[in-house]
Amino acid sequence: MFRNDDFKAELLALIGTPPPLTTTTLREVGEHVKKQARVELPLPPLAASLTWNDPLWDEVAAPESHLLEAGEQGLQSKFCRLLNSAPSSMSFEFHDVHTAPSVCGNDLKPDTVMKLRGKPVCPLTTAAILDLKRQDGAYDNEKNVGQAVTYGRTFLQQLPSSLRNTVYVALTDLQRITLMRVSLPANGQLEVAMSTQLADVKSILLQLLSCTPASLRVQLPDLGPSLKITGFLGHGATSHVFQGTTSNGDEVAIKVPLARTLDHELEMLLALRGLIGVPSLAFDTLVKGAIVSTPVLQPLTLAAIWRGRLHLAVPALVSTFKEAHNLGFVNRDVRLSNLMTDTTASVLWPIDWGSATRVGLQQAPFEGTVHYASKAILEQVILEQLLQPGQHPSVRATPADDLESLVCTAFCVTHPDMQVELEKLPKHQLGDIVSWWQHTAWASRPAWTEALQAARDLDYTGVGVQLQRLLE
Numbered sequence: 001m002f003r004n005d006d007f008k009a010e011l012l013a014l015i016g017t018p019p020p021l022t023t024t025t026l027r028e029v030g031e032h033v034k035k036q037a038r039v040e041l042p043l044p045p046l047a048a049s050l051t052w053n054d055p056l057w058d059e060v061a062a063p064e065s066h067l068l069e070a071g072e073q074g075l076q077s078k079f080c081r082l083l084n085s086a087p088s089s090m091s092f093e094f095h096d097v098h099t100a101p102s103v104c105g106n107d108l109k110p111d112t113v114m115k116l117r118g119k120p121v122c123p124l125t126t127a128a129i130l131d132l133k134r135q136d137g138a139y140d141n142e143k144n145v146g147q148a149v150t151y152g153r154t155f156l157q158q159l160p161s162s163l164r165n166t167v168y169v170a171l172t173d174l175q176r177i178t179l180m181r182v183s184l185p186a187n188g189q190l191e192v193a194m195s196t197q198l199a200d201v202k203s204i205l206l207q208l209l210s211c212t213p214a215s216l217r218v219q220l221p222d223l224g225p226s227l228k229i230t231g232f233l234g235h236g237a238t239s240h241v242f243q244g245t246t247s248n249g250d251e252v253a254i255k256v257p258l259a260r261t262l263d264h265e266l267e268m269l270l271a272l273r274g275l276i277g278v279p280s281l282a283f284d285t286l287v288k289g290a291i292v293s294t295p296v297l298q299p300l301t302l303a304a305i306w307r308g309r310l311h312l313a314v315p316a317l318v319s320t321f322k323e324a325h326n327l328g329f330v331n332r333d334v335r336l337s338n339l340m341t342d343t344t345a346s347v348l349w350p351i352d353w354g355s356a357t358r359v360g361l362q363q364a365p366f367e368g369t370v371h372y373a374s375k376a377i378l379e380q381v382i383l384e385q386l387l388q389p390g391q392h393p394s395v396r397a398t399p400a401d402d403l404e405s406l407v408c409t410a411f412c413v414t415h416p417d418m419q420v421e422l423e424k425l426p427k428h429q430l431g432d433i434v435s436w437w438q439h440t441a442w443a444s445r446p447a448w449t450e451a452l453q454a455a456r457d458l459d460y461t462g463v464g465v466q467l468q469r470l471l472e
């Protein structure tokens with residue numbers, strides 16, 4: 001339990017502060033990238049019919065021009081004017097983002113993006129990032145290259161690599177342009193391919209505009225006319241979750257499946273409809289295969305718990321599980337990434353009911369995440385694997401297993417370093433996971449073992465009271 005308020009304030013400040021990006025860091029990144037050989041980046045050939053006739057191009061691209069970046073006579077405002085005469089027949093358009101939310105997180109703000117025509121500016125609709133630099137001959141120096149690569153990396157970190165792992169970033173003073181293809185594959189190893197300085201900026205921009213959304217993997221799922229996607233919320237093993245609006249203007253979360261249908265999860269949400277903390281369906285059917293629900297939620301972090309005094313919401317959360325159990329369902333996948341909070345931060349929401357099953361079902365295939373599974377479930381899986389090697393293990397899940405996973409989840413949210421340690425344990429080493437909980441997490445923590453025991457005894461009130469105190 002954290003009693004010292006100064007300590008808490010200090011930690012909150014730390015949690016909220018990202019590591020500073022300095023000019024030195026950017027220069028180092030740029031130096032590293034500029035040491036690599038320059039490459040030719042494939043762009044579609046320039047169609048003769050595609051034109052961007054504007055006398056302003058001759059003015060800004062003239063070798064004798066020495067424009068600064070900002071100001072009324074600067075590059076940025078001239079480029080904004082040029083965008084008015086850009087071709088409008090392509091799938092993409094350039095968009096000045098000085099007044100739009102950034103596509104590179106909260107701290108970085110590039111000048112211009114190339115995004116899907118007519119769609120809102122967000123990472124999902126963005127195919128390329130363009131930064132304009134003053135005409136002093138150094139537009140692609142080490143610092144500027146480092147900055148551009150950092151834009152690309154921060155941009156990609158917001159999207160799962162299954163959705164997008166590449167973005168074009170360009171630096172230009174409108175006399176020359178340097179293109180970079182920044183990739184962040186699933187292994188997390190950043191790759192940057194950089195072109196030489198290319199003359200004829202207008203043609204290169206037209207070539208970029210001629211790319212197809214499919215070739216740049218900028219595609220939003222087709223959800224029909226009743227839904228508009230406005231952002232990306234997160235992803236699980238089997239879905240991408242988008243933020244969107246309905247035709248009534250309601251903000252919704254849209255869960256689009258990747259490899260399985262969401263019929264079962266929809267059925268569960270219909271069965272649990274009306275329980276506090278269970279997402280409400282905006283439509284009672286799947287919309288082009290997707291579940292559309294409200295509200296749009298926030299990740300559950302220690303900072304969110306402390307700021308929102310969310311320990312007070314724990315008894316209601318335990319009641320949500322109790323009522324679901326009384327209706328005959330066990331969740332089977334209680335873990336940190338499946339618990340969220342709302343913007344008013346007064347309710348805790350178990351979001352994912354896709355693994356839920358009927359209480360008392362004798363044997364059901366094991367679902368959920370081994371790291372947060374109860375000891376009883378893990379022991380059943382270990383035994384099944386011994387008896388029937390190579391088969392998908394079947395287990396009998398009970399309401400007490402949900403409560404134990406909830407205690408494990410609460411432990412991890414209050415001990416982020418230990419959560420990292422736990423999730424590093426290989427998924428197939430079930431014995432190691434059982435032993436980690438027993439010897440590392442629960443040992444010498446009597447208040448936590450009390451909560452654990454209450455969970456195993458299916459003592460809902462005891463779990464609620466104990467976890468409320470432990471999260472305070």
Ligand SMILES: Nc1ncnc2c1ncn2[C@@H]1O[C@H](COP(=O)(O)OP(=O)(O)OP(=O)(O)O)[C@@H](O)[C@H]1O
Pocket residue numbers: 233234235236237238239240241253255279293294295296297298333337338340351352354
């Ligand atoms: N209502 C919501 N509001 C905001 N973000 C959400 C919402 N629902 C889901 N998310 C985000 O999407 C992520 C994946 O959601 P969810 O757990 O439902 O997907 P999943 O594919 O079933 O996951 P897994 O199969 O790995 O259990 C969540 O961790 C969260 O970041």
